[in-house]
Amino acid sequence: METNRDDFIIAIRSAFLKKGNRQRFSLTTLIVISIIILIFEKYNFKAINLLKTSLKEIVYRSTFIVSVPENLIKNAYKLSLEHINLYDEYKKLTLEYKKLKAEKLNIEFIKSENKILKSKIEDIKDQNYEILAKVIIDKQSPFLKSIIVNRGSKDKIELGMAVLDGDFLVGKVVEVNYLTSRILLLSDLNSKIPVSIEPDGKQSILSGTGGKHGKLQYLLNDNLSIKDEDEVFTSGSGNIFNAGIPVGKVKIKDNFPEIVFHSDFSQLRLVKIVTFEIRE
Amino acid sequence: MQLSKVFFLKKIISSAPIILLFISVLNEFDFNYLNFKYFSFNFPYILIFYWSLKGGEKLGYGLVFLAGLINDVVVGLPIGISSILYLLICGFASYLRNITLRPSLVKEWFFFLFTISVVTTIFYIINSIFFLVKVDYYYLLFNVIFTFIFYYMFSIIFSYYSKFIGKEND
Numbered sequence: 001m002e003t004n005r006d007d008f009i010i011a012i013r014s015a016f017l018k019k020g021n022r023q024r025f026s027l028t029t030l031i032v033i034s035i036i037i038l039i040f041e042k043y044n045f046k047a048i049n050l051l052k053t054s055l056k057e058i059v060y061r062s063t064f065i066v067s068v069p070e071n072l073i074k075n076a077y078k079l080s081l082e083h084i085n086l087y088d089e090y091k092k093l094t095l096e097y098k099k100l101k102a103e104k105l106n107i108e109f110i111k112s113e114n115k116i117l118k119s120k121i122e123d124i125k126d127q128n129y130e131i132l133a134k135v136i137i138d139k140q141s142p143f144l145k146s147i148i149v150n151r152g153s154k155d156k157i158e159l160g161m162a163v164l165d166g167d168f169l170v171g172k173v174v175e176v177n178y179l180t181s182r183i184l185l186l187s188d189l190n191s192k193i194p195v196s197i198e199p200d201g202k203q204s205i206l207s208g209t210g211g212k213h214g215k216l217q218y219l220l221n222d223n224l225s226i227k228d229e230d231e232v233f234t235s236g237s238g239n240i241f242n243a244g245i246p247v248g249k250v251k252i253k254d255n256f257p258e259i260v261f262h263s264d265f266s267q268l269r270l271v272k273i274v275t276f277e278i279r280e
Numbered sequence: 281m282q283l284s285k286v287f288f289l290k291k292i293i294s295s296a297p298i299i300l301l302f303i304s305v306l307n308e309f310d311f312n313y314l315n316f317k318y319f320s321f322n323f324p325y326i327l328i329f330y331w332s333l334k335g336g337e338k339l340g341y342g343l344v345f346l347a348g349l350i351n352d353v354v355v356g357l358p359i360g361i362s363s364i365l366y367l368l369i370c371g372f373a374s375y376l377r378n379i380t381l382r383p384s385l386v387k388e389w390f391f392f393l394f395t396i397s398v399v400t401t402i403f404y405i406i407n408s409i410f411f412l413v414k415v416d417y418y419y420l421l422f423n424v425i426f427t428f429i430f431y432y433m434f435s436i437i438f439s440y441y442s443k444f445i446g447k448e449n450d
Contacts, residue, residue: 030342034364060353067307175356
């Protein structure tokens with residue numbers, strides 16, 4: 001028994017403390033350094049932030065280059081899938097187009113009416129800054145759903161700015177480097193944005209699930225009154241985003257509303273980073 | 281000239297594990313685009329465990345530490361987490377190497393499961409308790425399961441590669 005314990009201790013010591021002939025550092029030394037970096041990161045030490053920023057600039061560019069072969073395979077796979085589904089997609093789009101054509105006639109009228117009403121309560125905001133950014137990394141890890149774009153503080157990007165794919169909201173800026181920024185996607189577990197569910201105007205918080213859809217929080221017993229195909233827009237509460245940016249559609253699954261995002265986050269190539277300000 | 285070319289090629293082939301490790305952390309190839317729900321696996325875990333166990337000192341700890349830092353930057357995790365996890369995997373593999381007299385793939389396979397379970401638990405604790413980052417348990421669980429399953433396949437591929445390298449050196 002005693003010998004077994006000794007053997008165990010010797011094996012552990014040899015694995016973690018002993019430095020191999022060709023190793024420059026022992027495992028324990030490096031683990032301790034990693035823990036120190038983590039602690040510094042937790043308390044936002046300036047030196048670590050500098051190291052982080054420079055490391056990010058180099059790594060993001062290298063990742064973009066290293067990802068080229070995989071992206072080629074990925075794009076070829078997507079392209080072949082699109083070709084296979086071409087006819088079904090065409091039929092679906094034709095139906096949708098007819099529906100949209102009818103809806104479009106009403107929208108212009110409602111828009112101008114809405115503008116007049118909003119100006120009465122001084123809540124009209126203008127998009128005052130918009131910049132197009134290219135997605136350089138879209139490695140959506142199973143744990144964190146984020147993308148890296150090629151715009152940073154050099155291009156006046158700031159934390160919290162809204163990110164759109166066309167007219168649809170996809171996320172917000174959570175990290176700004178000199179030449180690059182990280183966008184937290186709406187599908188991430190840590191993403192929470194105030195939304196309004198139309199046509200009834202119910203207020204809720206849209207949270208990511210880590211999957212392809214989002215979920216509504218703090219709805220109390222209103223689940224039942226939310227219907228399939230209800231539209232979800234940003235509510236503008238808390239002044240995080242402008243009100244009325246389309247986010248997704250409600251899909252009822254097992255009597256529970258799921259939000260299907262309008263934008264496919266795995267297909268993002270170019271995004272718009274925007275900021276809004278209240279019109280004087 | 282010809283000789284230096286051959287030497288260079290041999291050097292690249294023999295450094296393949298470390299090159300592959302850096303490509304995999306920079307590239308994060310996880311086949312997410314296939315859109316299989318919950319499907320993901322951690323290739324660096326497999327690579328680090330196998331080569332720390334079998335490759336002796338082929339995988340330098342300093343390079344593993346650097347690969348961890350790069351992985352954190354790419355994925356967006358707090359810097360240092362992956363380095364700790366990768367180095368712990370090296371430690372576990374090194375421990376197994378020290379106590380093993382007769383290597384058996386099945387035993388290694390199950391020890392790998394134990395290792396990644398411990399490492400994933402540490403990952404979850406650091407993220408959720410110290411950095412208040414929400415992590416989905418199901419994704420973690422399936423990641424562990426798929427990484428465990430794929431270890432067997434990759435260890436066979438890696439052993440073929442080792443044999444090839446052995447022959448080349450002879």
